[in-house]
Amino acid sequence: MWDILKNRWRQGYRTQTFPPRGSLPPPFRGRPAMDSRKCADDCRRCAEVCPTDAISTDPLRIDLGRCLFCQECVRVCSGGAIAFSQDYRLATRCEKDLVLEGDKMRLAQALEKKRLRLFKCSLKLRVVCAGGCNGCDLELQALNNVVFDLSRFGIQFVASPRHADGLIITGPVTVNMKLALAKTYEAVPDPKIVIAVGACAISGGPFEGSDKVLNGAHSVAPVDLFIAGCPPHPLTILDGLLRLLGRMKEG
Amino acid sequence: MKINSAILKNGVAMALHEIPEIDFISWRRWIIESCQLAKGRVISLLAEDHGDRMRLYGLLGIDDRGELRLAGTDLMKNDLRYPSLTPDLPEAHWFERELYEQHNILPEGHPWLKPIRRGDYAPFYRVEGEEIHEVAVGPVHAGIIEPGHFRFQCHGEKVFHLEIQLGYQHRGIETMFPKANPSRQAVLAESIAGDTVVGHALCYAHAMEGLADKSVSVRAKELRVVALELERMANHVGDLGMLSSDVGFLPASAYFGRLRGEFLNLLMELTGNRYGRSFIRPGGTLLDLSKEKILDFWKRLEKSEQEFRDVSDLFFSETSVLARFEQTGVISAELARTLGLVGFPARASGIGHDVRSDYPIGAYRVHKPPMVRLTTGDVYARARIRSLEVKRSLEFLKEGLKALTVEKTFLPCDRFKFSSLVVSLVEGWRGEIVHIAITDSSGKIRLFKIIDPSFHNWQGLQMAMRDGQISDFPLCNKSFNLSYAGHDL
Numbered sequence: 001m002w003d004i005l006k007n008r009w010r011q012g013y014r015t016q017t018f019p020p021r022g023s024l025p026p027p028f029r030g031r032p033a034m035d036s037r038k039c040a041d042d043c044r045r046c047a048e049v050c051p052t053d054a055i056s057t058d059p060l061r062i063d064l065g066r067c068l069f070c071q072e073c074v075r076v077c078s079g080g081a082i083a084f085s086q087d088y089r090l091a092t093r094c095e096k097d098l099v100l101e102g103d104k105m106r107l108a109q110a111l112e113k114k115r116l117r118l119f120k121c122s123l124k125l126r127v128v129c130a131g132g133c134n135g136c137d138l139e140l141q142a143l144n145n146v147v148f149d150l151s152r153f154g155i156q157f158v159a160s161p162r163h164a165d166g167l168i169i170t171g172p173v174t175v176n177m178k179l180a181l182a183k184t185y186e187a188v189p190d191p192k193i194v195i196a197v198g199a200c201a202i203s204g205g206p207f208e209g210s211d212k213v214l215n216g217a218h219s220v221a222p223v224d225l226f227i228a229g230c231p232p233h234p235l236t237i238l239d240g241l242l243r244l245l246g247r248m249k250e251g
Numbered sequence: 252m253k254i255n256s257a258i259l260k261n262g263v264a265m266a267l268h269e270i271p272e273i274d275f276i277s278w279r280r281w282i283i284e285s286c287q288l289a290k291g292r293v294i295s296l297l298a299e300d301h302g303d304r305m306r307l308y309g310l311l312g313i314d315d316r317g318e319l320r321l322a323g324t325d326l327m328k329n330d331l332r333y334p335s336l337t338p339d340l341p342e343a344h345w346f347e348r349e350l351y352e353q354h355n356i357l358p359e360g361h362p363w364l365k366p367i368r369r370g371d372y373a374p375f376y377r378v379e380g381e382e383i384h385e386v387a388v389g390p391v392h393a394g395i396i397e398p399g400h401f402r403f404q405c406h407g408e409k410v411f412h413l414e415i416q417l418g419y420q421h422r423g424i425e426t427m428f429p430k431a432n433p434s435r436q437a438v439l440a441e442s443i444a445g446d447t448v449v450g451h452a453l454c455y456a457h458a459m460e461g462l463a464d465k466s467v468s469v470r471a472k473e474l475r476v477v478a479l480e481l482e483r484m485a486n487h488v489g490d491l492g493m494l495s496s497d498v499g500f501l502p503a504s505a506y507f508g509r510l511r512g513e514f515l516n517l518l519m520e521l522t523g524n525r526y527g528r529s530f531i532r533p534g535g536t537l538l539d540l541s542k543e544k545i546l547d548f549w550k551r552l553e554k555s556e557q558e559f560r561d562v563s564d565l566f567f568s569e570t571s572v573l574a575r576f577e578q579t580g581v582i583s584a585e586l587a588r589t590l591g592l593v594g595f596p597a598r599a600s601g602i603g604h605d606v607r608s609d610y611p612i613g614a615y616r617v618h619k620p621p622m623v624r625l626t627t628g629d630v631y632a633r634a635r636i637r638s639l640e641v642k643r644s645l646e647f648l649k650e651g652l653k654a655l656t657v658e659k660t661f662l663p664c665d666r667f668k669f670s671s672l673v674v675s676l677v678e679g680w681r682g683e684i685v686h687i688a689i690t691d692s693s694g695k696i697r698l699f700k701i702i703d704p705s706f707h708n709w710q711g712l713q714m715a716m717r718d719g720q721i722s723d724f725p726l727c728n729k730s731f732n733l734s735y736a737g738h739d740l
Contacts, residue, residue, distance in 0.1 A: 004502050007565050010558075014509050027523035027538055051435040070529040071537070072434045127395045131420055133736045134397050135445025135526055141395045142515075145508040159393035176370040176419045177398055180390045206438045212423035230528065231445065 015149045018238060019248070023086040028233075029069040031087040033103035036060045038081040046073035046082060052199070052206060064090060064228035065098040065202035090228040091240025098202070098226055108225055110246030115191050119165050120245050123155045125195070126164035126188065130181045130220075131213055132171025132205070135231035136198035140168065142234045155241055161185075166193035166224075169217035172200040172207045178214060185221045193244070195225040197237060202226050254281040256311075256322040261610040262461040264673040267689070270308075271322050275333060278324035282309050283339050290315055292591055292604075294676075294685055296336075296346040297700045298354045303328050305354060310674060310687070314609045319674060326356065335361040342591030345706060368418035368739055378404035378411045386721065390419045397735035403721060410724075413716040415709055420739035428699035433459075433533070433665070436696075440686075441528050444703055444737035449475075449482040449518075449527040450679025451701075451737075454686045457612055458675035459533035462667035462690060470658040471535035472613035473651060478518060478527050478536075480620075480644040483680035485514035487637035488559065490732045494634050495566060497725040498575045503566040510562065513555050517548060534664035540655070549652050556645045563638045576631035580715035580727035583628055592711045594682015594704045596731055599636045600628035606678035620647040630723075633730035667694040679704060681734065703737030 024030065036059045047055040050073055054066035060081060062073075073082050091108040092098050110116055129137045143150040144157065158164050161184045173181060185194070196217040199205035204215035217223050227240040242248045255271045273281070285291035295310040304325045311320045326333060335358030336343040345367060347358040352366040363376065377385070384405055390398035398419035404412040424439055431439060440455035441448045453475055460467060467475075492507030515525040522530035522538060530536055540548070566572060582592070587600035597604055607619045620643040625632040667690050677684045682704030689698040708731060715727045 003565050003568070007502060007506065007561055010561060011506055011509070025520055028519055029523045029529075049434055051432070051438045068438050068528070069524070070434070070438055071523075072529075075537070128391055129395070129397045129420075131422055133442040133445035134734065135442075135448070137395050137397065138445060139525070142508075142512065145512060146505050147509055147512055157395060161391075171420070172422065174419060174421055176368075176421055177390065180398065180419070184391050206435065206442045207422045207424075207427070210423040210427050212421055230524075231526065233525065 014146050015152070016147050018235070020235065024088055024233070024235070026086060028086050028088075029071060029084040031064075031090055031105060032062050032067070032082055032084045032100065034060045034062065034101065035081050035103075038079040040079055045076045049073060049076050052203070052208060059101055061099050061101045063099045063203075065095055065226060066199060066205070066208070067228065068199055068206065068230040088233050088235045089239050090232060090236050091243055092226050092228075093224065095202070095226060098228060108240055108243040111193070111224070111244055115193065116246055118191065119193070120247070121154050123166070123241070123245065124158045124164050125155065125166050125168050126161045126184065127157055127168045127170070128181055128184050130169055130171040130177040130201070130217070131174035131207070132198065132200040136170035136201070139231045139234050139237060140170070140197065143237060148234045148238060150238065153238075153242060153247070161187035162189070164188050164192075166195065167221070168195045168197055169201050169221070170197050172204040172213040172215055173217060173219050174213050178220065181220050193224045194221045195227065195240070195244070196223045197227045198232060199228065199230045202228065205230060254322065256281060256320040259319040259321050259674055261319065261612055262457045262673065262675045264461045264464065264668050264671040266668070267670045267672055270672065273322055273324055275324045275326065278307070278309060278322060279334070279336060281322060282311065282336060282343075285311050285313070285320065286340055286342070289313060291320070293340070293342050293346065294319070294683070295687060295700060295702050296343060296350060297687065298350055298356060299689065299698050300354070301325075305331060305356060312609070314604045317609050319610065321672075321674070331355055332357045332359055334359055337361050341589050342707075345710065366418070368421045370418055370421075372400065372416045375402045375416070376404070376412060376414045382406060383411075399735050403716075405721060408720045408722065410716050410719050410721055413713050415713055417709070417735055417738050420736045422740065424740045425699055425701060429696050437532055443701060443740065444705075444734040445526060446486055447482065447679045447681065447684070447703070447734065447737060449478045449531065450677055450684050452527070452531040453479060454675050454677040454684045456531050456533045457677065458673050458686045458688045459667070460664055461673040461675060462671060462688060463533070463664045464668060465534070465662070465664045467535045467613075467662065468658040468660060469614075469656045470539070471660040473655050474521070474536045474540065474660060475531055476614040476651065477648060478521060478530060479677070479679075480648050481514050481518045481521070482527060484641045484644050485511050485518065486680040486732075487641045488514060490729060491563075491566065491634060491637055493729045493732070494726065495572070497729055498572055500566065500569060500572055503562055506558075506562040507566075510555060510559055513551070517551060520544065520548075532661070535659075535661035537661060539660050545652050545655060549649060552645055552649050552652075556649075559641060559645070567635065567638065573631065575726060576634055577629060579630040579723050580719055580730065581627070581629045582711055582715050584626070586714060587628065587711065590710045590714065591707050593707045594678070595636050595640065596633055596708055596711055597682070598623060599625050599632035601626040604683075606676045606683050610676050612677070614651070618647070618651065620644050630726045630730040667696070669694040681705060681732075682708065701740055703734055705733040705735075705738045708733055709738060
């Protein structure tokens, strides 16, 4: 008993304020910023080296739904046209907004009125890992620890889809998981929301093109929120969820 | 029997024509006798399609001597059958099922032949009789975990048998590999198992460096070890947290959970990603640590060490925790050897196998954390060994950080030897990770084989549940914490 109290005393208060003061420390790789003016004429090296074809040139664009933040593009670019910032905010409401040009990004907007009224103060989500490597699931799990403490925002992960207001889907949706995922989606009562977490769930990520995967959550259900990253930092996920609930300042 | 098998070195390529080809009967006997008499162990059985023939390779490890042995044999395509190894050598069980699934090679007399990943899951092993009931769980589980299906055959609370059916995470990585360009291959290797990014990335890089016959700078080797040990500690500490919550001891669960984050954050400051992605590439590491950072790391490790000791002492001296852990899910040394278990679950049962000591690569050749071995093989041993390994890794890293050399961390590595085979082994936090690559006559990878430690160890979890209670399952499961993704590929 005394040992437990002594440990509790030593541990202190560890929960991080959100949004955090300041950005994450380098070399953390967050949202990329591009400057087409620095591109050499007809240079396509970044696009050629990108493992997931996330980059297109003329004008220079990066699709965050595909990007794995691996920095291969930065390594081959002699002009410094692409740089990864420490900005962790990477969630959008539609796939189109994931395609970045320049250094602006249209972050996720709140749900429409009806669902917002229902879910704003209390949101229960069921996570389904549908393929992938488990990285995103680990970060979702981490949201429950004392540092990120998800439940202080009224958001909880629940065990049954019947208790849930929506699904979080990770992984590219493997052929072998399609049925189980579709059944889980059906079991969530309407109105519901679907959140795709990580490059795999958005586009198939590194597994895009394999005949064993269906290239993302959209293959089974319409997606309301896209959270980019490989895997997204817990702060990225938290930011996305709170934006969806209209609880973050726009911008 | 004297069989002429090739002796390989970890991460050194061998020309295909140097690998001995023997007839099937001798090959089979070589494997069984090496494992039964010479303390060998099956590291991998793999096949490659050669037109009208199917080439089988057997890769064995004689751990005591640090020897990797390899020999090949051919089966004719029009008659892909052979007498199964499994009845004589249970550790071949999973490999033979994989060969059957991937290449349609029929091991005659295999006791339980069904695919391990394909998705047609019936039939399940059944126990029948009065008052026997079956419990089916998954693929979608209650927690935030990966998909898999568990079938328990029970009598009341007592579990007679557990069958685990995986494959839901199957993404086809091995078949994607030969078609992918190097940058895609690297991210694929890092996506084999999301909690073992560093382990698999290192194993892949080491294999490619072997094929290119290049070695990396000393500093890169040292930084790789720093990343690998940070990964080990983060996962071990995280699992201890999970074990605490599974027995309802919440203070330790919260503290371990937070400490895991400290290690992940260190990994992020080293690599730019909490799981160590895009740091290790064939040729070295893409990032370096500044002098100030090294000092900062050292201080933070020192602080974590103190905090870890506090929480660990609290956890392992709590009688209610020990009462649940001790004598639960016992795997004897004999059983562990029979099943061919690897990594900390094997060491918790008294088997002294650790790639860092037996087949060391990189900086482990010079220094390595001393191997930890326990004997009881129960949940307690598999939990305790984590805390001991964390402790040793912490000491090892603190020592290592003081003595980092100064050098470039990356030199490009391409142009692979043609028609060659390389075997790369790394001790990831779960155990032995193996990548095997074969190049074609132009130096392109034509076959890539991945063996995550989970591939060996899932059978251990099944056996640990025998005669236990269903309520012991969460403990047994977390004490192993196996990878679904790493198994399913």
